[in-house]
Amino acid sequence: MERTETTPAHTRINLGDVEDSAAAHGFGAHQESRFATRDLGAERTGVGFHRVKAGRRQAFAHRHDEAEEVYVVLGGSGRAKVEDEVFELTRLDAIRVSPGAARSFEGGPDGLELIVFGQRHEGDGEILQGWWPED
Known part of the structure; x- marks a missing residue:
């Protein structure tokens, strides 16, 4: 988007205020997933923020055809x-x-807290159920 007089120079939000998509889709026992792009x-x-609960795995794996992503650990370990x-x-x-x-x-x-970011590609993603089964 090219900046115009009506386009703000920046946007500021708190990632904790973004809707938790994991809870909304029934995966709240495993994780929080807050997608902040919109x-x-x-x-x-x-841009997304993920919090994987202690001793839990994400409810599914995923991959993208187009998007390269970078994940940064903000807190915890895993x-x-x-x-x-x-x-x-x-x-870190x-x-x-x-x-x-x-x-x-x-x-x-x-637990594990991650921020993820990369170039956005609408509709680019595949969910993989059972890809990393519990030990």
Whole structure:
């Protein structure tokens, strides 16, 4: 979007005020998922905040055909599974996930808080149920 006199120079929100999509879709026992793109008025950037509950895995994995995403751990710890690799995550770890790669996250003893961002591609996403089954 090109900035005009009627277009604001910035938008500020608190991610905690964004609707929790996980709870709205019945996944509240596993996680919180707050997608802030629309609330921010962003047109080209996708932004989300995820809180995976302690000792839980996200309810499903996902992948994108077009979008590259970057995840940054804000708090807690846990694990990520990207394709066939499982690895530990701690505060301020950042990971980039390529288009086409499946990913999911698991909360450690204190849970896992992540912010995710990348270029927005409307309708670009595939949900993968049972991709990282419980041990």
